[in-house]
Amino acid sequence: MTVTSLRDDFLIMAAFMLIGFFAREKIKILQKLYLPASLIGGLILLAIGQQGADLVNVPESFAKLPDALISIVLASLVIGVRIDRSKIRSYLDYSFITMTAYGMQMGLGVLLGALLARFWPGLPDGWGVMGVFAFHGGHGTAAAAGAEFERLGIGANMAVGMVLSTLGLIIAMAAGMVLVNYGIRKGWGTYVKKPAGQPDYFYGGVLPEDVRAPAGMTVVTANSINHLALQFGWLLLALLIGQKIFGFLGNYISFFATLPGVLHGIFGGAILWFILVKTKLDRYVDLKTIKMISGFLLEIVIFSAMATLDLEFVSVYIVPMLIYVAVLCSLSMLIILVLSRKCLAHEWFEKACMAIGAATGNTSTGLALVRALDPDSRSSAGDTHGIYSTVMSWKDVFVGLAPVWLSAGLTLSVGVGFIIMIAACVCAFIFAETR
Numbered sequence: 001m002t003v004t005s006l007r008d009d010f011l012i013m014a015a016f017m018l019i020g021f022f023a024r025e026k027i028k029i030l031q032k033l034y035l036p037a038s039l040i041g042g043l044i045l046l047a048i049g050q051q052g053a054d055l056v057n058v059p060e061s062f063a064k065l066p067d068a069l070i071s072i073v074l075a076s077l078v079i080g081v082r083i084d085r086s087k088i089r090s091y092l093d094y095s096f097i098t099m100t101a102y103g104m105q106m107g108l109g110v111l112l113g114a115l116l117a118r119f120w121p122g123l124p125d126g127w128g129v130m131g132v133f134a135f136h137g138g139h140g141t142a143a144a145a146g147a148e149f150e151r152l153g154i155g156a157n158m159a160v161g162m163v164l165s166t167l168g169l170i171i172a173m174a175a176g177m178v179l180v181n182y183g184i185r186k187g188w189g190t191y192v193k194k195p196a197g198q199p200d201y202f203y204g205g206v207l208p209e210d211v212r213a214p215a216g217m218t219v220v221t222a223n224s225i226n227h228l229a230l231q232f233g234w235l236l237l238a239l240l241i242g243q244k245i246f247g248f249l250g251n252y253i254s255f256f257a258t259l260p261g262v263l264h265g266i267f268g269g270a271i272l273w274f275i276l277v278k279t280k281l282d283r284y285v286d287l288k289t290i291k292m293i294s295g296f297l298l299e300i301v302i303f304s305a306m307a308t309l310d311l312e313f314v315s316v317y318i319v320p321m322l323i324y325v326a327v328l329c330s331l332s333m334l335i336i337l338v339l340s341r342k343c344l345a346h347e348w349f350e351k352a353c354m355a356i357g358a359a360t361g362n363t364s365t366g367l368a369l370v371r372a373l374d375p376d377s378r379s380s381a382g383d384t385h386g387i388y389s390t391v392m393s394w395k396d397v398f399v400g401l402a403p404v405w406l407s408a409g410l411t412l413s414v415g416v417g418f419i420i421m422i423a424a425c426v427c428a429f430i431f432a433e434t435r
Contacts, residue, residue, distance in 0.1 A: 009059035016041040017303055024204060031203035033173055034365055038299040039139065039166065042306025051311045062304040066158065067147035067261075069297045073140060074396065075238040075265035076294035079273045080287040081390050091387040096428035097339045098355045098388055100421050101332045102395065105132035105359075106402070107417025109328055110410055116320040123317055124149070124156040126406030129413055131328050133399060134164035138362035139302045141399060146305070148403040151261065157403075159310045160321065167325045172361025175333065176369045180353060184373070188349035191374045202371075216289030231289040234272065242268025263400040329360045339425065343432035347379050354381040363389075 020041025024030045030040060049058035106129060113128015126149065134142040142161030149157035183189060201207050218227045242264030250257030276282040333356050340352035350373050357366025363385065370381045398416075405412040 005059075006061055009061045012045075012056070012059060013062070013300070013303060016045045016307070017299070019044055020303075028203070033170055034361070034368065035166070035169065036139075036299070036302065038303040039306050042303040043309075045307040046309055046311065049307065051309075058307050063308045065304040066143045066301045067150060069301050070140070070144040070147050071239050071242075071261055071265035072235050073265070073294050073297050073301065074144060074399070075235055075242070075269035075272075076290050077396055078266055078269040078393060079234065079238060079290055080285065081270075081273065081393055091384050092391070093343050093428055093431040094351050094355065094384045095388040095391055096424045096431065097336060097343060098359060098385075099392060099395075099424035100339060100428065101335050101355070101359045102132060102136055103417050103419070103421030103424055104331060104335060105135060105328055105417070106398070107414050107421060108331070109324070110406070110413045110417065112324055112327060114410055116324060120317055120320045123320060124154050124160065126154060126403060126413075127157050127160045128324070129402045129406060130157055130161045131164055131324060132417075133402075134161050135168045135328065135332070135360050136358070137396075137399075138169075139165040139305070140298045141396075143301045143305045144399045145403060148261070148400055152403055152407050154403075156310060156313050158305060158308075159313050160317075162305050162309055163314055163318070163321055164325060167321070168329065169361040169365060171325060171329050172357050172365045173368070175329070176353065176357055176361075176365065177372065179333070179337075179356070180369055180372050183349050183353075189373050190347050190350060191378055202368075214288070215292050216286045219284055219286050227286070227289065228293070230284065231286055232293055234285055235269075235290065235293060238269040238272040239265050240268065241271055242266070245271070261400075263397060266396055266400075332356070332359050339428055343428045345432075347381060350374055350379040350381040351384055354385050358385060 017038060018041070020039070020043075021037035023040050023044065024035065024037050045056065045058060046052060048055040051058075109131040110126075110128040113123070113126070113131075117123040117127070130142060130145060133145040137144075139162060142165045143158065146158030146161040149155070201211065216227070216231070220227070220230060243261075245267065246256055246264055273282070276285060336352050336355045336359065340348045340355065344351055350370050353369040353373060354366040357363075357369045366385060367382055370379055373379070374381070402413050405416075
């Protein structure tokens with residue numbers, strides 16, 4: 001593969017990314033399900049590629065992109081993390097409730113995956129852990145875990161992750177809106193008596209002038225360096241730091257040499273951000289632009305992962321995956337609803353819907369459900385989830401660790417999952433009692 005051929009591959013990606021975008025603009029159901037253009041475009045290319053109509057060749061490089069780019073995306077998750085200690089305690093009850101569902105999905109997901117593999121023996125090893133990453137992190141986190149499984153020689157889990165993420169999005173939105181309507185009729189909502197509709201621009205189309213927001217702010221003069229180049233440089237430096245540290249340690253301690261590459265970005269980003277803050281160089285970082293670059297790379301990861309799905313594998317194993325999704329999503333919703341009602345003192349239903357959306361689809365789905373309950377944005381559910389994402393960001397290390405653990409057996413992943421579930425549940429009740 002040459003630089004020129006890689007450029008030509010990206011031309012194909014750009015064309016189908018735009019096809020996916022305009023398909024989403026015209027087909028309203030795709031908007032209502034919050035399916036991103038990258039996913040739609042990737043599926044269109046898959047349908048007319050070698051595995052489908054065979055009208056277009058899907059470049060071989062697409063299969064390698066998720067593994068190459070996801071470490072940079074993960075580095076962005078920890079750059080800019082600031083913990084406001086004054087707010088942590090008031091939001092920890094929500095965090096523990098959400099982590100209870102997270103632990104359940106990890107522990108039970110692995111066991112359920114192993115059980116279903118007895119009836120469908122061709123399912124890949126360790127596939128049961130993909131649910132927690134697909135539901136709690138969406139397509140990007142699932143792609144990261146799938147890339148790590150590929151490094152371990154289990155490539156089919158990338159397809160599992162993409163399918164579970166898509167099914168989770170659909171269930172989160174469909175079941176979530178049913179729950180919103182039921183909850184409002186039962187009087188659980190704090191602010192509205194009937195579900196609020198979203199404005200048209202929320203789903204698609206051109207944003208009105210008054211709701212547009214800047215993608216970022218320049219922090220240095222363009223005579224010095226292009227703003228995007230500076231911010232992208234921070235992301236790449238974070239990955240480089242992680243690679244060098246793990247490489248150095250691996251020369252002396254074999255354990256570090258076996259750790260997955262996706263951890264390089266996470267730890268490198270955390271170390272870089274710590275150094276920047278201590279040296280007061282963090283003023284040269286624009287977090288909005290960092291997130292924008294990360295989002296752009298994530299679109300590429302999702303597109304390439306969808307375009308290279310193993311259709312034969314999906315068609316053979318769609319039934320166990322549907323069973324898996326139904327069980328884990330139903331239990332996640334039940335756990336969050338019950339614990340929220342018992343442990344949250346204020347806006348329990350709004351926060352429960354936020355957690356349900358984020359724990360089965362993604363953060364955007366949770367925010368959409370809250371918006372239906374609170375069209376005037378008076379609820380603190382969104383801010384609460386933001387604190388949770390910051391305080392519990394450590395859980396992202398499992399994206400790299402769980403596949404390695406599962407290569408040696410089920411025990412460690414199952415045990416860690418259930419320990420997280422039990423500990424988080426107990427802490428949620430303790431916080432409710434002390435309040």
